[in-house]
Amino acid sequence: MALQQIVEETVTGLGYDLVEIERSAGGLLRITIDWPWQGPASEETFVTVEDCEKVNRQLQFSLEVDGVDYKRLEVSSPGIDRPLRHEKDFERFVGELIDITLKAPMGDSAAGLVSANRKKFRGTLERDAANTGWQIVWSDAPEVKPGQRISKKRVPAPLQALGFTLDELREARLAPVVDFKGRKPKVQA
Structure with a gap:
């Protein structure tokens, strides 16, 4: 299975949106997550450290099962300069x-x-x-x-x-x- 597909299935399966996947030198795999948008009338919710921790644990397991090679995994929120892609x-x-x-x-x-x-x-x-x-x-x-x-x-x-x-x-x-x-x-x- 491809990295994009593994990460997307894991993140969406936990109820989050995948914002970005970035592979850097030295084996760093950086995943950015956010809460799904519920529409203009909904109240904005923010990704917490606990959310990142939960996704990180599940991703470590999923990536190990599929044999994806990486040295370090980072899961974070999009921050104040969030990329807009879709x-x-x-x-x-x-x-x-x-x-x-x-x-x-x-x-x-x-x-x-x-x-x-x-x-x-x-x-x-x-x-x-x-x-x-x-x-x-x-x-x-x-x-x-x-x-x-x-x-x-x-x-x-x-x-x-x-x-x-x-x-x-x-x-x-x-x-x-x-x-x-x-x-x-x-x-x-």
């Missing part, structure tokens, strides 16, 4: 700040204020107007520092949007935003 990941994180990297520069299709050879973007993930694809919306305005005064005469930078398909992406991740004042509840539209 359509369901994008559906789950609509409205969140994400970082994307395109496979190819935008080229001549870049109209207006965006450089034609730009490949990296950070903005809010949204469904496109036709509700068939995805878009990222951002503003190139400089970030306001805490305590900084802003002139009322200052004209805000315009919002920009870039539509994309999953095939055009090299990588997509949640943008790692740390707020030390505590979690804010998601605003339901």
Whole structure:
């Protein structure tokens, strides 16, 4: 049986989603798990150390039975910069700040204020107007520092949007935003 299949069957059998499998030098096998998404109305649950420990024990057994060669096994949660790979990941994180990297520069299709050879973007993930694809919306305005005064005469930078398909992406991740004042509840539209 292939490594991907063994790990996926074990992880999903325990009730988790497989986010990523990574093999590194020195025999390290790194598995990233998350709780399955239950839909927009559900409350967000987080992977704990106990969850990782449970999956680790079961994976050690499964990998040993199938004779998979590895030196060290790590099971972890996706963290604050979670990779987005599948359509369901994008559906789950609509409205969140994400970082994307395109496979190819935008080229001549870049109209207006965006450089034609730009490949990296950070903005809010949204469904496109036709509700068939995805878009990222951002503003190139400089970030306001805490305590900084802003002139009322200052004209805000315009919002920009870039539509994309999953095939055009090299990588997509949640943008790692740390707020030390505590979690804010998601605003339901």
